[in-house]
Amino acid sequence: VTIRQVASVAGVSPSTVSRVFSRPDLVAHRTRQRVMDAAHRLGYTPNPVARSLARGCTGNLGIVVPDIGNAFLALTVKAVQARARPDGYALFVADCDDQVQDDERIVRAMVPRVDGLLLAYPLMSDETLAEIAALTPVVVMNRELADVPSVLIDTTPGARQAVEHLHALGHRDVVYLAGSDGYSNTCRLRGFQETTRRLGMTAAVLGPFEPRVSAGVRAADLVLAGSATAVLAYNDEVAVGVINRLADRGVRVPGDVSVVGFDGAALADVATPRLTTVRLPIRAAGVAAVQLLLDVVGGADPSGHTPARLVGELIVQASTGPPPDRRHRGHRGRDET
Amino acid sequence: VTIRQVASVAGVSPSTVSRVFSRPDLVAHRTRQRVMDAAHRLGYTPNPVARSLARGCTGNLGIVVPDIGNAFLALTVKAVQARARPDGYALFVADCDDQVQDDERIVRAMVPRVDGLLLAYPLMSDETLAEIAALTPVVVMNRELADVPSVLIDTTPGARQAVEHLHALGHRDVVYLAGSDGYSNTCRLRGFQETTRRLGMTAAVLGPFEPRVSAGVRAADLVLAGSATAVLAYNDEVAVGVINRLADRGVRVPGDVSVVGFDGAALADVATPRLTTVRLPIRAAGVAAVQLLLDVVGGADPSGHTPARLVGELIVQASTGPPPDRRHRGHRGRDET
DNA sequence: ATGAAAGCGCTAACAC
């Protein structure tokens, strides 16, 4: 059912019907009423595709994530979609399954279908990213690149808090399980190194590990091979992998080893013991990203944009505690089972 | 950059350019080469919006889920999106956050933007669902409705296996924590009741509970108030909630109470102890749903479709074991801490 | 306040 049919039923011209649905204030009250009636009777809804073509904008936004199976990213998508909808935007979602080459392909395919693009942890190179950003409004999450507006969750303070927390509990020998290179890992690493140095702690870095439970399982054994009494993991998935593997090897958490994660999404409260973690403002970040994107779509100049910065906060739960007494050292691990 | 500019640069008519991009086989090799060159030089890409309008189809699919924060649904979206992409379809994703009224609104808003719609666990009434299905090709997941093609994960056999497993371990008194009414719950309930009856077990049903960890926490106390030695939970989230709460109350799993879940997505391997669960073929279901949908979009008659049925399978892990010895009954729970 | 007319960029008969 098209605008013309409505027009003829309502006894007005197509343009009037169009106005009723686009700028109702421009139409006389009575006429509008008549048109609305006719439209309702016919079950008319403006065709968004035709509208897009005529208006030159789609009313769609897109988001590309490396893995929507990751709780953090799923919640990001949820927040983004919830924020975009009230503004009338529908959201394309694509998951590149951690493949760099797919990442770029997918993004390029999405460009002409959307008014703007949200890139969460994009895998592509800086050059490619800049190219894309020149094509269409783009906001990146957790990546910094000159002239591309971004929303950053700064986990440096969170990492700092985590290390201070461990120090206060009595830990002097700690290890950070790094993620792959990028803004998020850089923040965590910086907070970790700064603070361990400042507090005079013994600090090691292992990795990088993929942000998955399975990588954490692998990491746990490397941790036990060293002398650390506490672990700061790149994210909660890795932390959970560590915890589970430690449990399997008879190492108690937090009795023998303390573990801290990052994210504070679904996993932290599911793990046993409940994970001490740096909780990230996922929803707020999603909302901020959409707002920023809509600004840019609306014509704001993206080049000068200073990144929106949010911070996480350490939530102390049950996976951290005092280190084992010195005299018990060496008894932990397998031997103890 | 439009088709016309390419045409003039290549020295052909716009239709030829169009053909090159839609049905290349209809164009002479040399001409095609010339057009491709021109297009490449100009950086031309067909505008999908204009194409949609002219062709009368969008090249988009949509999926609406009740909560993408749920691992099961996130993986469903992942699978769907992965299957749709190679066929050139982009995917709209909407999350109605478990709100019935949003569910319908969102779906209706999506209809004109897509060629077909995937509805996972739709909340809307049968009537509304039928209306929607009359508007556009629809495939529902885990819901049955005459004349709407569907993909069902039949968990009846899985539930049966779970109960048999518990019976074999020696359990005689079991409880099912129901989810909200719907196909999934019906299957599980049926398998549970059939099998407990057949094996002469004492069986109780509690609920319904929302499919979340928090509901499982609540459920755990209700379980302890009864006499059951084993719990079949609606899904893994509920099962994890139960386990965690039992641990907090000093009840051992599986020493005192055994717990079984459904889904086998992320949670099962993260829980401590690792969850015995009925693993569902999530990805296969997503793929099947897309294929079915594309068939219908392609003109297949949806009315006669017999639902695609997949089944889950019990994966025995560490959350189930023999029940405590009779003589210890009554000692479990708080008293034991 | 409303109508007429010219597109938005592409496709699809239909001719040649």
Add this chain to the structure above:
DNA sequence: GTGTTAGCGCTTTCAT
């Protein structure tokens, strides 16, 4: 094989 010609359904000047 390729070009010509109408649209797809809506928006938007520009008149009136």
